[in-house]
Amino acid sequence: MMNLRHTNYLKPLPLSITAASSVLLFFIPSDQPFDQxxxxxxxxxxxxxxxxxxxxxxxxxxxxAQADVLRSFRLAQLPAFVLVRQGQEVWRQEGLPEAPLFTVLSKRLQRTD
Structure with a gap:
């Protein structure tokens, strides 16, 4: 089981995720006023x-809010997307993806390797 912290926009809450699950981590830059x-x-x-x-x-x-999680993934650019399956990182994208995110994720979620 992998333990992550999930931000509910007010305070971090502990979150447990079973190892069989696929998890997409959306690393979002900290809010700036009027940040579209x-x-x-x-x-x-x-x-x-x-x-x-x-x-x-x-x-x-x-x-x-989750600087320790950000550091643990050693991300150089935000936004960043990390797909984790069964506790293993299977895909990452730093910066906005060139291909539509739905297309990339569909392919990655169908793979079993």
């Missing part, structure tokens, strides 16, 4: 969760 990109990223995360349903658990991770 962060609003867009948060909506995208919600849409991805709706689109893929039980196939993947989407966690939005605020860079400042």
């Amino acid at each position: 990109q962060n609003d867009w990223l948060r909506r995208m995360a919600d849409t991805v969760q709706q689109q893929f349903g039980d196939q993947v658990r989407v966690l939005k991770i605020d860079a400042d």
